[in-house]
Amino acid sequence: MVARMLTITASQRAAMLATCIRALPDEGCGLLLGTSEGVVVDVVASDNIAASAKVYEIDPKVLLRTFRRADDEGLEVVGVFHSHTHSAAYPSPTDIRQAPDPAWHYVLVSLAQVPSELRSYSIVEGEVVEELVRVEGLAPEETSPRPSDH
Numbered sequence: 243m244v245a246r247m248l249t250i251t252a253s254q255r256a257a258m259l260a261t262c263i264r265a266l267p268d269e270g271c272g273l274l275l276g277t278s279e280g281v282v283v284d285v286v287a288s289d290n291i292a293a294s295a296k297v298y299e300i301d302p303k304v305l306l307r308t309f310r311r312a313d314d315e316g317l318e319v320v321g322v323f324h325s326h327t328h329s330a331a332y333p334s335p336t337d338i339r340q341a342p343d344p345a346w347h348y349v350l351v352s353l354a355q356v357p358s359e360l361r362s363y364s365i366v367e368g369e370v371v372e373e374l375v376r377v378e379g380l381a382p383e384e385t386s387p388r389p390s391d392h
């Protein structure tokens with residue numbers, strides 16, 4: 243499988259982190275609006291309507307509104323992000339089981355350590371493959387760590 247890439251800006255990265263920190267002690271979450279090439283155009287924060295530190299659920303109103311906006315603007319909902327408050331930035335068994343779309347980018351933000359960690363994965367039929375995350379507007383040494391074996 244060819245490794246896919248997710249391209250975000252430094253401010254989009256900051257927006258995801260801010261959403262996840264605001265949601266504490268629960269997991270934070272939101273949607274990624276962008277292009278089929280994996281270039282994120284906007285980060286859409288959602289309440290975690292599961293209101294849980296263990297799982298997340300995007301507000302269906304946000305989901306509907308974001309899909310409509312994607313249609314209006316010629317974009318796609320390309321993925322979802324959520325935080326792990328006390329565990330690694332890797333999809334949990336629940337995350338893998340509930341991954342709705344093989345084309346999506348699943349971004350995990352771990353707040354379990356300082357600094358926080360952001361990684362992205364594809365999840366296809368239960369198989370998790372880490373993707374490269376390119377952060378525009380940061381020097382190369384500041385971009386997220388290279389994908390590692392888990």
Ligand SMILES: [Zn+2]
Pocket residue numbers: 296297324325326333334337
């Ligand atoms: Zn999770």
